[in-house]
Amino acid sequence: MLFNSILVRYGEIALKGKNRPEFEGQLKRQVQQALDMANVPVDQVERAYGRIVVDLGTAPPDALARAVQAMSRVFGIVSFSPAVRLPVELENPLEGVAEAAWALVQEEIGMGSPGSLAGRRPRSFKVDARRAYKRFPMSSLEINRELGAALLRRGIGLPVEVHNPDLTVSVEVRQEGIYVSTREYPGPGGLPYGVTGKAVLLLSGGIDSPVAGWMSMRRGIEVVGLHFHSYPFTSEEALRKAEDLGRVLARWAGGKFRLRVCHFTEVQKAIQRHVPEELRITIMRRMMFRIAERIAAQEEALALITGENVAQVASQTLESLGVIEAVTQMPVLRPLAMFDKMETIAKAKEIGTYEISIRPYEDCCTIFTPVHPKTRPRLAEAEAAEEALAASVDIEQLLAAAVDSTASTELEPLPE
Amino acid sequence: MTLTPAGVESLVRPAEIGIYLDNSATTRPDPTVIEAVRRALEVEYGNPSSVHRLGTAARRLLDESRRAVAELLGVAPEEIIFTSGATEANNLAIFGLARQWRSHRPPKDLGRPHAITTAVEHPSVLEPFRRLQEEGWEVTFLPVNRHGQLDPEHLSDALRPETVFISTMWVNNETGVIMPLSAIYERLNRWQERFGRRPLWHVDAVQAVGKLPTRPRDLGIDLLSLSGHKMHGPKGVGALYVRRGVQLSPMLLGGGQEGGVRSGTENIPGIAGLGAACQLAARRLAGDPEGLHLRKLRDTLWRLIEERIPGVIRHGPTAPDMSAPHILNVSFPGTKGEVLVRYLSERGVFVATGSACHSRRPEPSHVLTAMGLSLDEVGSSIRFSLSWENAEEEIVQAAAILKEVVAEIRELTGWKPGRSTDL
Incomplete structure (x- = not known):
């Protein structure tokens, strides 16, 4: 293989002041982990100032493609370049560099190879040098x-x-070596997975919630999924769908995604029996948030995440969002709040959740979907409905039982 | 000659599994079948094409099974072709006839070839016909009435001089309707008298074989498909009866097994199991040719449902000569079929829904839709399909559980008699 290293660039971390060493350490570990999972043998992953350098050593020729896919899923990476690393020579400083650059250029021109140049033969070029190692005898301009x-x-x-x-x-001329590369791949950006803290994602089987989870993960949040299952009103396939979505998200989470599955049937039945039809969705969402808050406490999570999108459906009007969120003290993060549906769909396709989300299994049986849900519920109405509900059932007991029933599964990435 | 020793007992008693009322989906392999399959795997594992003793032993097993299938149908053993199941048998019949016609078409061109089937066939018949349409054939899909019954007049109207073949099922798998085969036979005979020839006739008899006497020669049927696992045999094996003299173009080419119509080393364990299943079915039918036991169970189930659960609607005709003895299709307005199936499954009762519950794209049963039922009726329908293994206590118990489950779902959906709920 021509390449013997990968040069990793990260952006925002550099701005994080005191947290920077911790974030860099986390990113380094995650790069290592992603490459291990992709079966790319790595000699070492080093932290060089402002960069992470992966030393591929004698990795087999097919390892590069796997490495590129793995690295494009490590949050915190802005971009990365497969590179040829050469020792710094202070006499005849450009001899080896020209040799390596020529070999790379021949690949790019000769093959018309697919990749950063989209399979098109290049029609112009330039040299772009950066000298970080100031004892190197030539300036950037001279190298160019x-x-x-x-x-x-x-x-x-x-x-x-x-x-x-x-x-x-x-x-790139650095103290430890000179890196020559012709390609730069974009990373997913954001912050290293987990550096921000933990949150609980309300994960249905739909298009929105997995995208909301992914966007939160990109902000460094460790995400735990929470799925509400209403068997026998919803099917095993609906649960399986939520699990598969979690397994897609696991690809960005170091290969693990925890899914909590709450058996929600009894809560749903109580609502169906004792709450007026037009308020059922509102009360159902309030119950879900209450359960989610308790699961979050178990998980030592700091926030809830939903795929809610302003005014998309009746339960997502500003009035509904307010009435629903009133039951929790926790921050409720809604990454998709202002998205256009088309943007969400595009993102879902990009991250690979779309095809799973459109499988035709209901995550909430239509038996429970009222024909005319209230679009502008008032808090007082919701509270009154819950008081009436409390007259017939013990809400606390119902919620406690639902929380107790919430199983936990560690999901592994869906094979590709 | 029997393919299995008598008195073999199953390790699992059916009652431990639950009340299985989904016998049109598949059936429990009979212990004698399991024994026949086991023996073929363990002892008679030779290739029937081999010349040595193991080969000839396997060949004997193959011949015995072929005789068992032929005897059940009242046909000659050479007229039976073993397949991988009814889907292959149906495909072989339809494409085999179509290709045969294409390679031996009459010198005087009669125009585009034409074929006839019904709108309520199994997908393994409908899809091949759709493919023929794409390949330039004219295909008529005959409609059915509100009871799922075919009007033979429609067949007469659809027949043309260029009609090459027709395909009609014997018993519909969702409603249990028995198609008017005698009437079809009559129409074909009249056509024969008028034109001196008639189209060939294929019958998908998967739901009829073993439940009713099925003797294709009595009705002038030229080809007939059956499946092993719908009659307490193993999965992955079926057969096609092809009347002597009818030429089929093969779909699978190779070593020339099954008279060259279906190449591939014979699935001896499956075939032995199918043979055992046919012998079992023949004994059952000999003892109860009218299917009185099944019919009594089915009628008890319907009576209990009708008496105890308000607002139910039964689909399909009730006259004994128009309905197979083992299938009952009922709508329970105010519920959803899929939810009902899962609820019953939790309570140990296994039934089927004809329609899938899809949130975005409802895909209601093509059979019930062809009968003109409302989406509501289709969406709340359940198919019960019985077997001679079912006992009367099971039926009584299932009806009691059904009553409770329907009441609970209806309480949640707020269904009241006389009020239609659009789910």
Whole structure:
């Protein structure tokens, strides 16, 4: 394999002041973990100032593609480049660099290989050097000029284009080595998984909630899923769907995703029996939030996450959101609050949850879906309905039983 | 000659599993069947094409099974072709006839070839016909009336000189309707008298074999499909009766087994199991040719449901000559079939729904829809399908559980007699 290392760039972490060493350490561990899971043998993962460098050593030729996929799922990475790492030579400093750069360029030109250049043969190029190691005898500009000239001499056959070249030969001069690369892959951005703390995601089988979970994970939140299961009103397949969504999210979570499954049937039956039809959804959501808050306490989580989207359905009007959220003291995070449905769908397709979400199994049986739910419930109405409910059933006992029934599964990534 | 020693007992008693009323989906393999399969795997594992003693022993087993199937149908053993099941048998019949026609079409071109079937066939018949349509065939899908019954007049109207073959089921798998085969036979005979030839006739008899006397020669049926696992045999085996003289173009080419119509080393364990199942069915039918035991159970179940559960609607005709003895299809307005099935399953009663409950794209049963039922009726329908293994106590117990479960779901949906709920 031409490449012997991967140069990893991260953005926001660098701004995090005192937390920076911790975040960098976390990112380094997660890069290591992602590569292990992808079966990429790694000599070592090092932290170099402002970068993480993966030393691939003698990884087999097919490892690079797996490494690229694995790295594109590590939150916190802004971009990364497979690179050839050379020792720093202070005499004849560019000799080895020109050799390596020429080999890379030949691959890019010769193969018209797919990837960052979208399979198109490049029509212009430039050299983009950065000298972080100041004892290196040439400046960035000198490297650009001399390496460019060397490539032209060897017959690259492309004009130099400094503003918008098709092919960029990047050179990073660092104390520990010089990195030459021709490709830069985008990472998912955000913060390393888990550095922000933990939250509980209300995970239905729909399109929205897994996307909300993914976006929270990208902000460094460790996510625990909570699914409400109403068997026999909903099917085993509906549960299986929530599990598969969790298994997709596990791909971004270091290969593990915890799903809590709450048996919600008795709560739902009580609501169905004793709450006026138009308020059932409101009260159901309030019960779900109460249960979620208790599960969050068990998990030592700091917030709830939902896929709610302002005004998408009756339970998501501003009035409904307020009445529902009034039952919890916890912050309720709604990453999709202002999304357009098309944006959510595009994201769901991108992260691989869409095809699972559209499987035709209901997550909430239509038996429980009122024809005309109230779109602008008032808090007083909801509270009155719950008081009436309390006259017929012991709500506390119902909630406690539902919380007790909430099983926990550690899900592994869905195979691809 | 019997394929299994007598007195073999099953390790699991059916009662421990629950009350199984989904025998049109599949049946419990009979202990004699299991023994026949086991013996074929353990002892007679030779290839029937082999010349040595193990091969000839397997060949004998194959021949015995073929005779057992033929005897049940009252046909000659050479007229039986073993397949991997009824889906293959149906595909082989339809595509086999269509390709045969294409390669031996009459010199005088009669125009586009035409074929006829009904709107309520099993998908393994409907889909091949849709494929023929794509390949340029004209296909008529005959409608059924509110009871799921075919009007033979419609068949007469659909027949044309260029009709190559027709395919009609014997018993509908969702409603238990017995198709008017005698009347179809009559129409085909009249056609024969008028034109000197008639289209070939295939019958999917999966739900009829073993439940009713099924003798294709009495009705002039040219091809007939059956399935092992719907008659207490094993899964993965079925058979196609092909009347002597009817030519089929093979779908699977290879070693020339099954007279060259269906190549592939014979599935001896499955075939032995099917043979045992046919012998069992023949004994049952000999003792009760009218299916009185099944009919009595089915009628008891309906009587208990009708008496105890308000607002129920039975689908399909009730006259004995128009309904198979083992199937009962009922709508329970105010419930959803799928929820009812899961509820009953929790209580140890296993039944089926004809329609899938989909939130975005409801896919109601094509059979009940073809009968003109409302979405509400289709969505709340349940199919009970019985077997001679069911006992009267089970039926009584199932009806009692059903009553409780329907009442609980209806309480939740707020259903009242006389009020239609659109779920």
